[in-house]
Amino acid sequence: MAAWPIEISMESFNEAWALEGETFWRSVFEMHKHKMEIKSPKIAIGNLEKIFSATFTLANTKGFQAMSLRDLSRETGISMGGLYAYIGSKNDLASVIEGVLRNTIEQIVGGLSAHNLEPLQCLRAIVYGEIFAIEKLSPWYYFCFMELKGLPREQQQQTLELELRFEGILMDAILEGVASGQFICDHPKLLASQVTAQLQQWHLKQWKFKLRDIGKQEYAQFVFESLLKCLEYSGVGIEGSNNTAAANSELP
Amino acid sequence: MAAWPIEISMESFNEAWALEGETFWRSVFEMHKHKMEIKSPKIAIGNLEKIFSATFTLANTKGFQAMSLRDLSRETGISMGGLYAYIGSKNDLASVIEGVLRNTIEQIVGGLSAHNLEPLQCLRAIVYGEIFAIEKLSPWYYFCFMELKGLPREQQQQTLELELRFEGILMDAILEGVASGQFICDHPKLLASQVTAQLQQWHLKQWKFKLRDIGKQEYAQFVFESLLKCLEYSGVGIEGSNNTAAANSELP
DNA sequence: GTCTATATCTGGATAGAC
DNA sequence: GTCTATCCAGATATAGAC
Numbered sequence: 001m002a003a004w005p006i007e008i009s010m011e012s013f014n015e016a017w018a019l020e021g022e023t024f025w026r027s028v029f030e031m032h033k034h035k036m037e038i039k040s041p042k043i044a045i046g047n048l049e050k051i052f053s054a055t056f057t058l059a060n061t062k063g064f065q066a067m068s069l070r071d072l073s074r075e076t077g078i079s080m081g082g083l084y085a086y087i088g089s090k091n092d093l094a095s096v097i098e099g100v101l102r103n104t105i106e107q108i109v110g111g112l113s114a115h116n117l118e119p120l121q122c123l124r125a126i127v128y129g130e131i132f133a134i135e136k137l138s139p140w141y142y143f144c145f146m147e148l149k150g151l152p153r154e155q156q157q158q159t160l161e162l163e164l165r166f167e168g169i170l171m172d173a174i175l176e177g178v179a180s181g182q183f184i185c186d187h188p189k190l191l192a193s194q195v196t197a198q199l200q201q202w203h204l205k206q207w208k209f210k211l212r213d214i215g216k217q218e219y220a221q222f223v224f225e226s227l228l229k230c231l232e233y234s235g236v237g238i239e240g241s242n243n244t245a246a247a248n249s250e251l252p
Numbered sequence: 253m254a255a256w257p258i259e260i261s262m263e264s265f266n267e268a269w270a271l272e273g274e275t276f277w278r279s280v281f282e283m284h285k286h287k288m289e290i291k292s293p294k295i296a297i298g299n300l301e302k303i304f305s306a307t308f309t310l311a312n313t314k315g316f317q318a319m320s321l322r323d324l325s326r327e328t329g330i331s332m333g334g335l336y337a338y339i340g341s342k343n344d345l346a347s348v349i350e351g352v353l354r355n356t357i358e359q360i361v362g363g364l365s366a367h368n369l370e371p372l373q374c375l376r377a378i379v380y381g382e383i384f385a386i387e388k389l390s391p392w393y394y395f396c397f398m399e400l401k402g403l404p405r406e407q408q409q410q411t412l413e414l415e416l417r418f419e420g421i422l423m424d425a426i427l428e429g430v431a432s433g434q435f436i437c438d439h440p441k442l443l444a445s446q447v448t449a450q451l452q453q454w455h456l457k458q459w460k461f462k463l464r465d466i467g468k469q470e471y472a473q474f475v476f477e478s479l480l481k482c483l484e485y486s487g488v489g490i491e492g493s494n495n496t497a498a499a500n501s502e503l504p
Numbered sequence: 505g506t507c508t509a510t511a512t513c514t515g516g517a518t519a520g521a522c
Numbered sequence: 523g524t525c526t527a528t529c530c531a532g533a534t535a536t537a538g539a540c
Contacts, residue, residue, distance in 0.1 A: 038505070063401045065317030068533060081536080082506050090534070146398065149315045160459065189464055190474045193457070197449045205445070207412060212441055222442045230481050290523070320515055331525050333518080342516065507540075514533075522525080 004111045004125070010132050010217070017108060019136035025049045031103060032096050037085045044086070050076045051086055055093060056139035064094055064147045094147055098155050101140045102162060108133055109166055119177035120233070124224055126170060130199045131220040141203040167192040174231065183231040191230055198223045256363045256377070262384050262469070269360060271388035277301045283355060284348050289337045296338070302328045303338055307345060308391035316346055316399045346399055350407050353392045354414060360385055361418055371429035372485070376476055378422060382451045383472040393455040419444040426483065435483040443482055450475045 005012035018024045022045075029045045038044040054075035058067040069090055073080050087093045108129065117125060134141050148156055170192040177183035185191055202209070202219060209219065257264035270276045274297075281297050290296040306327035310319040321342055325332050339345045360381065369377060386393050400408055422444040429435035437443055454461070454471060461471065 040505085043505075061401065063315075063317055065315055066402060069535090070533080079507050080534090081508075084535070085505065146401070147315075149313065149398070150318060163460075164463075187474055190466070190471070191478070193453065193460065194446075194450060194474075194478060197453045197457075198446060201445065201449045205449075208415075208445065211416075214442070219442070222439055222446075226443070226446060226482050229484070230478050232481070292523090295523075321517085322515070332516085333526075334524050336517070337523065505540105507538105509537090509539095511536080512534090514531105516529105516531090518529080519527090520525105521527100522523105 004108075004115055004129070010128060013129055013132050017133070019104070019133065028052070028100055031100050035088060035092070035096070047076075047078060047086060050078065051083065051093075052097065053139075055097070056143055059147065060139055060142055064143070064150060091150075094143075094151060095155060097140065098144050098148075098151055098159070101137065101144050102155075102158060104137070105133070105162060109162075109169065112169060117173075119173045119180065119182060122173040123170070123177075123227060126173070127195065127199070127224045127227065128220045131202055131216050131223070134199065134202045135216045138203045138206065141200075142206075145200070145204065163196065167196055170195055177231065177233075183233055185231055191227070194230070195223065195227055198226070256360075256367055256381070262380060265381055265384050269385070271356070271385065280304070280352055283352050287340060287344070287348070299328075299330060299338060302330065303335065303345075304349065305391075307349070308395055311399065312391055312394055316395070316402060343402070346395075347403060347407060349392065350396050350400075350403055350411070353389065353396050354407075354410060356389070357385070357414060361414075361421065364421060369425075371425045371432070371434060374425040375422070375429075375479060378425070379447065379451070379476045379479065380472045383454055383468050383475070386451065386454045387468045390455045390458065393452075394458075397452070397456065415448065419448055422447055429483065429485075435485055437483055443479070446482070447475065447479055450478070 003016065005016045018027065025045050025048060026041070029041060029048055033039075033041075033044070036044065038047070051072070054072055055064075055067070058071050058075060069080060069083060073083060076083070078086075087096070112122070112125065112129070115122075115125075144159070148159055151159075167189075171188045174183060174185055174188045174191060178185055178188070202216070255268065257268045270279065277297050277300060278293070281293060281300055285291075285293075285296070288296065290299070303324070306324055307316075307319070310323050310327060321332060321335060325335060328335070330338075339348070364374070364377065364381070367374075367377075396411070400411055403411075419441075423440045426435060426437055426440045426443060430437055430440070454468070
C-alpha cells in the first residue's frame with residue numbers, strides 16, 4: 001500500500017490502495033502471520049481468504065456468535081482441526097479481522113493528512129475515498145460494526161477513537177473552510193457526524209441501496225453535494241472559479 | 253396510547269404517547285400476555301419490566317447471543333425455571349422485544365399520516381417525534397438494530413418494510429413541498445434516507461453524543477435545519493410568513 | 505499441513521418439589 | 523408462581539494419526 005494519489009478519483013484510488021485480490025490478501029497474511037502455525041505463504045494465503053470470506057458470509061447473515069466453527073469448517077472445506085492452524089481461537093478470529101480493518105483504515109486516513117489539501121478538495125477526497133474503501137471492504141466494515149460488542153475492550157476503545165479521529169479530520173477541513181470564508185457552518189461537530197453517518201450507511205444499508213438501484217458513484221456525489229449545501233457553499237471562495245460541478249468534473 | 257397531538261412539541265408528544273413508566277409496561281404486558289403462563293397482571297408487569305430491562309443491559313453490552321439465560325437469571329433475581337414462566341424460549345424473548353417495538357412504532361408512524369400536515373410541519377413533526385421516541389425507547393431500538401439478524405426471516409422482512417414505509421412518508425412530504433414550490437430537491441429518496449440515518453444515529457452513537465455533550469433537543473434541531481438546507485428552503489412558499497426560526501419558535 | 509476422533513464444558517430447556 | 527436439580531445437545535478446543 002502506497003499513499004493517496006495526487007489526483008483523487010475512484011480510479012486513481014483503486015490503483016493507490018490494494019483493497020482486493022492477491023496483493024490485498026498477501027498483506028493480510030503479512031499482518032498476522034506471526035499468529036499462525038502455517039508458515040508457507042503459498043498455502044496460507046489461499047486458505048486465509050477462504051476462512052475470512054466464509055466468516056463474513058456466515059457471521060454477516062446469522063451473527064458471529066451464532067456461527068459455529070462447524071459451520072465455518074463446512075463452508076471453507078477445511079476441517080475443524082485444520083482451522084486451528086490458522087486461528088488461535090474463535091474469538092481471536094474476530095479480533096484479527098478487526099485488527100486488519102483498523103490497520104488498513106488507519107493507513108488510508110493517515111495518508112490523508114499528509115496531503116494538505118484545500119478544504120473543498122479535502123472533503124471531496126474523504127467522501128469519495130471512504131465510499132470507495134467501504135465498497136471494497138464492505139463485509140469487513142459490516143462485520144466490525146455489528147460484532148464490536150463481542151471484541152476485547154481495548155479494541156472497542158480503539159475503534160471509537162478512530163471514528164473520533166476521522167471526524168476530527170472532517171471537522172478541521174470544515175473549520176478551515178469557514179475561516180477562509182468559503183463555508184458557513186454553526187455546528188461543525190454535528191455536521192461531521194452527519195457525514196460519518198451517511199458514509200456508514202453505505203455498508204449498513206446495502207439492502208436499501210440495492211433495492212433502489214443506487215450506485216456508489218451516485219451516492220458519493222449525493223453525500224458530497226448534501227454536505228456542500230449544509231456548508232452553504234456557493235462556489236465562491238478563495239479559489240473563485242470552483243463550483244460544485246467543477247469539483248466533480250474529473251470523476252466519471 | 254392515543255394519537256399525535258395537534259400542537260407538536262416534545263412535551264405534548266410526551267403526554268400523547270406513553271413510552272415509559274407504569275402505563276407503558278402495562279401495555280407491553282397486554283401485547284404478549286397470551287404467550288405467558290403468568291396471568292396476574294399485578295405480579296407479571298413488574299417481572300416483565302425486570303426481564304426486559306435486564307435483557308437490554310446484558311444484550312446491549314455483550315450481545316444477545318453471548319448473554320446466557322443464567323446471566324439473565326442472575327441480573328433479574330429470577331431463577332432459570334422462573335424465567336420460563338414469562339418467555340417461551342430465549343429466541344422468543346428477542347422476538348417479543350422486536351414485536352413490541354415495531355408495534356409501538358407502527359402506532360406512532362401510522363398516526364402521522366392521519367394529520368394531513370403541511371409539508372414543513374410534517375417534516376418537523378417526524379424529526380422531533382422520532383428523536384423523542386428513540387430517546388425514550390433507546391435500548392429497544394438499539395437492541396432491535398443490532399440483533400435483527402438473529403430474528404426469524406419474517407420479522408427481519410417486516411422491519412425493513414417499516415423502514416421503507418417511514419422513508420416513504422418523509423419522501424411524500426418532501427415531494428409535496430417540491431410540488432408547491434417551497435422545496436427544491438433532486439434526490440428525494442436519498443434525502444429521506446439521509447434523515448433516517450441521522451435519526452438512527454441517536455441510538456447507535458449514544459457514546460459520541462454523550463461524550464460531546466449534545467442533547468436531544470439540540471440534535472433534533474440540527475437534523476431539521478440540515479434537512480431544510482438540503483431542501484434549499486428559504487422560508488418563502490405557499491405560506492409566505494414561515495421561516496426556519498418561526499418553524500422552531502414554539503419549541504423549548 | 506491436514507484430518508479424525510475425542511475430551512470437556514457450557515447453556516438452553518424441563519420436571520417436579522414447595 | 524417460583525425454585526432446585528438435572529438432562530442433553532451442541533460448542534470449543536486438542537491430541538495424535540497420516
